[in-house]
Amino acid sequence: SQQGEEDPQALSIQEGENATMNCSYKTSINNLQWYRQNSGRGLVHLILIRSNEREKHSGRLRVTLDTSKKSSSLLITASRAADTASYFCATDGVSDAGNMLTFGGGTRLMVKP
Amino acid sequence: DVKVTQSSRYLVKRTGEKVFLECVQDMDHENMFWYRQDPGLGLRLIYFSYDVKMKEKGDIPEGYSVSREKKERFSLILESASTNQTSMYLCASSFGALLQETQYFGPGTRLLVL
Numbered sequence: 001s002q003q004g005e006e007d008p009q010a011l012s013i014q015e016g017e018n019a020t021m022n023c024s025y026k027t028s029i030n031n032l033q034w035y036r037q038n039s040g041r042g043l044v045h046l047i048l049i050r051s052n053e054r055e056k057h058s059g060r061l062r063v064t065l066d067t068s069k070k071s072s073s074l075l076i077t078a079s080r081a082a083d084t085a086s087y088f089c090a091t092d093g094v095s096d097a098g099n100m101l102t103f104g105g106g107t108r109l110m111v112k113p
Numbered sequence: 114d115v116k117v118t119q120s121s122r123y124l125v126k127r128t129g130e131k132v133f134l135e136c137v138q139d140m141d142h143e144n145m146f147w148y149r150q151d152p153g154l155g156l157r158l159i160y161f162s163y164d165v166k167m168k169e170k171g172d173i174p175e176g177y178s179v180s181r182e183k184k185e186r187f188s189l190i191l192e193s194a195s196t197n198q199t200s201m202y203l204c205a206s207s208f209g210a211l212l213q214e215t216q217y218f219g220p221g222t223r224l225l226v227l
Contacts, residue, residue, distance in 0.1 A: 015160045030213065042117070042221050043216075044218070045215050070168065088155070092213030103155050103156040104155060105153065105154070106155065109139075
């Protein structure tokens with residue numbers, strides 16, 4: 001079962017624009033992570049935000065977390081064609097296997113040059 | 114940098130064959146994971162291991178088994194491959210006692226079962 005759900009499922013923007021992706025989850029969490037996946041490749045960890053944090057930055061990435069709404073957003077500023085990828089949120093809610101990292105279905109981002 | 118490698122990028126097997134997918138990590142991580150990724154279904158956890166010779170079932174273990182004889186190596190075994198096991202298989206590893214910390218992924222193995 002998926003704990004996190006990304007929105008939108010797909011996003012297409014022009015180079016230089018900002019891209020915002022959202023993640024909603026169902027149960028309480030200790031941390032929320034964002035990962036990136038280039039086509040046909042493995043996932044790469046981008047950023048982790050803990051439940052007592054509200055905002056975190058890493059380069060052109062900005063992540064916010066609202067635990068009252070059980071949601072997070074990932075903002076990529078000044079997007080580049082190389083940002084084209086799928087982006088996944090992952091939460092540490094309880095799954096059938098216990099307290100594991102559970103991934104959402106992802107947002108496919110296309111940045112047009 | 115953490116490096117997680119998988120034995121094959123692409124694999125084609127026939128129904129009923131025994132299939133081995135190997136994963137190796139070089140950072141002395143305690144935890145290793147096998148996922149499969151299918152369109153519309155996201156990543157689903159098959160098995161994980163938190164120590165040598167230890168293994169735990171994930172959300173979809175049916176039809177799979179695993180082996181962890183050495184800390185750096187985690188193998189996924191399809192005892193008798195079926196067409197519904199055609200998928201992208203991703204291995205990951207993580208450090209420490211908590212299973213929900215940052216995971217480092219391999220490049221994936223795309224398996225086609227005919």
